Amino acid sequence: MDKYAEILAMAKRRGFLYPSFEIYGGVAGFYDYGPMGAALKRKIEDQWRKFYVLGEGFGEIMCPAVTPEEVFIASGHVKEFTDFVVECKKCQTAFRADHLIEETGLKIHQHNKETMDKMIAEAKIKCPQCGGEFAEAHPVNLMFNTKIGVGKNKNAYLRPETAQGMFLNFSSLYRHFRERLPFGAVQLGRGYRNEISPRQGLIRQREFWMAEAEIFFDPENKKHPRFAQMKDVKATLVPNTTREPVEMTLGDALSKGIVKNEALAYYIALTSKLFTTIGIDPARLRFRQHEHDEMAHYANDCWDAEAFLDKLGWVEITGIADRSAYDLSSHMKASGVDLSAMRKYDAPRTVERIAVKPKMKELGQKFKKDAGDVKKALESVDACAIGPEGIELEINGNKIFVEKELYEAAKVQETVYGERFIPHVIEPSYGIDRIFYTVMDHAFSRTKNEEGEEYTTLRLAPVVAPIKVGIFPLMCKDGLDKIAEEIEAKLRTAGIECQYDDSGSIGRRYARMDEIGTPWCITVDFDTLKDNTVTVRDRDTKEQKRVKIEALAPMFREKLGL
């Protein structure tokens, strides 16, 4: 068995992961977290919250997964998540229609079935594999489709990312954070993608957990107020220019222009620190800049955190993207709601501008029910758009001309306190399940004991270990088990997860704890009866030392930083 298979077998045996719906044959792309897995996952999430909510002071929000269609039309996901696929009639190989067409040098102006079929037919594109004819294109959308309500219902999708929730609530969040940038909102929840063929276990699921932060910046100032604290953090960077890994501090990366702005650099450093804290091996972690054609439809720069996994190679576990103003602009346009922020001037400014005052009586007679829209458009028209004979406007997609008799244009003086702009967004987006698997993979260690048997230890960082302490009576005799049970109760009261075990030999019990990554084990032995001490055994060094029972809870709390 390879290490990947070993980890999955162990994960199932020890209660970390179960294939979902197993008694009905299972469904690919879904996993259940067992008691150990759910605990480990939650502890990873807790550390993430410690960095983003406690450390950064961001606000955690929770939004529905079921999302009406217009949100994803505006965000671009309906279009970008739909691929047209064609299959060869002869050899059945499937290709993306747009890729085939673009390879011939043609440009696609409309992403629909008719255009794709027509272009493939006209360009006489044949199967690159066998030269066969293609069948008609069919759409493949990666979002789960559903309906809201019965009868007159509304099209909806399960969200493929949690980010949209932060954008939709931008105005409320902006007010919540007292209208000062930068601020961040975060969300930890499930996302859904109807993958065509999910494989590789937790790495590509159809329902998965993500932890996303959207930090809103003034585009003129993508500086991070606490960058000084991060400038000496080292990370392995792979820029898209050289494509060579280099280890350097984020301060250097920024001054050399490898990372474009302070905000991106800050979150690369923060991610590196978070991952080290939860036990990801820095030697198997790198940050790779996306190639220009690799970037998502919304991103203008992106660095992926990639972890090296046994068998799978380098796998993306986090994306840190500069989404610029893409999302807020799109939603502003689609919803008609203002999602801008205000950049206040140090002192109010007096400006002179030409204001257009519509004459409503004439306007009403000419434009009837459109008059209201015309009035709005006139009032916000730019001075340079005013022609000698009138103003050309676009109302609901129609070009109209407003003669100069229908309004008055006059210079006015106004006090302006600032200017409005659409904030830019830096988005660190963490794939929790992938991080979970990385933590398992990097902690998993196999050695041979003296008898040459394979021995598994999960070297989890104590902060994320599901069980912190195993408690064993050496034997169930002379009240040793009673004492052990009392210690268990005491540690639980002190907030330390522990597990009592009196089954099998002492070595077997250590082995069980080692396999689920428990960092410490306590053994109550016959000396305990004499001097009230127990042995505390360390998972990684296997060293034992005697500790007074009363000293146990404070000692573990200190080790765990509680």
Next chain:
RNA sequence: GCGGCCGUGGUCUAGUGGUAUGACGUAAGCUUCCCAAGCUUAUUGUCCGGGUCCGAUUCCCGGCGGCCGCACCA
């Protein structure tokens, strides 16, 4: 989605047209037991559906799942 290989207790595995082997694990007990010791006892299985057959875990078909390759992975 397509093609290839595969599917036996919780895990790994033997084997078979006549209800299935072993190991590990797990549980109870014995053993002053500190790194999967030993002994006794218990425990659970042929992925699902259909077909052929007196009889299918085995042969055939379909589904589901896994692995590999192609495609996909904003």
